Amino acid sequence: MNPKMQTNLAEYYAKRAPHYEDIYQLAHRQSDLLELTERLRQTIDNRNVLEVACGTGYWTERFVGHARHIVATDINTAVLDIAKAKPALENRVDFTIADAFNLPEGDFDACVAGFWWSHVKRSDQSSFLTGVQKACGSGTLLVLFDNCYAEGDSIPIARTDLDGNTYQIRTLPDGTRHEIVKNFPTDSALRKKLGSHARDIRITRQRYFWMLTCLLR
Numbered sequence: 001m002n003p004k005m006q007t008n009l010a011e012y013y014a015k016r017a018p019h020y021e022d023i024y025q026l027a028h029r030q031s032d033l034l035e036l037t038e039r040l041r042q043t044i045d046n047r048n049v050l051e052v053a054c055g056t057g058y059w060t061e062r063f064v065g066h067a068r069h070i071v072a073t074d075i076n077t078a079v080l081d082i083a084k085a086k087p088a089l090e091n092r093v094d095f096t097i098a099d100a101f102n103l104p105e106g107d108f109d110a111c112v113a114g115f116w117w118s119h120v121k122r123s124d125q126s127s128f129l130t131g132v133q134k135a136c137g138s139g140t141l142l143v144l145f146d147n148c149y150a151e152g153d154s155i156p157i158a159r160t161d162l163d164g165n166t167y168q169i170r171t172l173p174d175g176t177r178h179e180i181v182k183n184f185p186t187d188s189a190l191r192k193k194l195g196s197h198a199r200d201i202r203i204t205r206q207r208y209f210w211m212l213t214c215l216l217r
Ligand SMILES: C[S@@+](CC[C@H](N)C(=O)[O-])C[C@H]1O[C@@H](n2cnc3c(N)ncnc32)[C@H](O)[C@@H]1O
Pocket: 009, 010, 013, 014, 052, 053, 054, 055, 056, 057, 058, 059, 073, 074, 075, 076, 079, 098, 099, 100, 101, 113, 114, 115, 116
């Protein structure tokens, strides 16, 4: 591995911000995306939502009409500025800069994190979940959704580290290459990790995406 290629995740997404939503335009993923959107809307219906790592607000825009209230957080101003400029989100969402490992506390009854879990190293997953428990409290619905590895479609895994984290080499439009942690957990790995933090774990899988719901302990 070329050490110059190792990239801080937040910096990578700050650079990628203007192009980020291109990923949601892929024609062959539209049917899965529509189904995921519908499932998400039903799941968080009328809830007071804390959104973690909201990025450019692609998902916020999809469930804004269904949640009771949304506090949407991300570590990057570059992505939040794009989200804030969306007319559908204006005056309807509270956007806040926040590290996913130091979330704002509030009277939330749902926490949503899309395409975030895959970027959390295995050794940091419990700390992330403990932070969500602290921010939202016991009984809160946690909703995670992310990519399944789709052979021939996903960016190949470039390496696996000693802890079992997998990494992809990603190229941005400016030609720069970045090594990014991207994990593709099995259902049993998710259940094992979430089990000590949550109950009633339910997982659904499509071709391109998985979604997990559970109630925080
Ligand atoms: C794969 S994107 C997901 C964005 C959005 N949830 C979506 O699904 O379209 C990952 C996001 O994590 C954010 N991020 C990276 N490190 C973070 C951290 N430590 N805390 C909070 N957000 C972080 C990035 O800025 C980026 O917006």
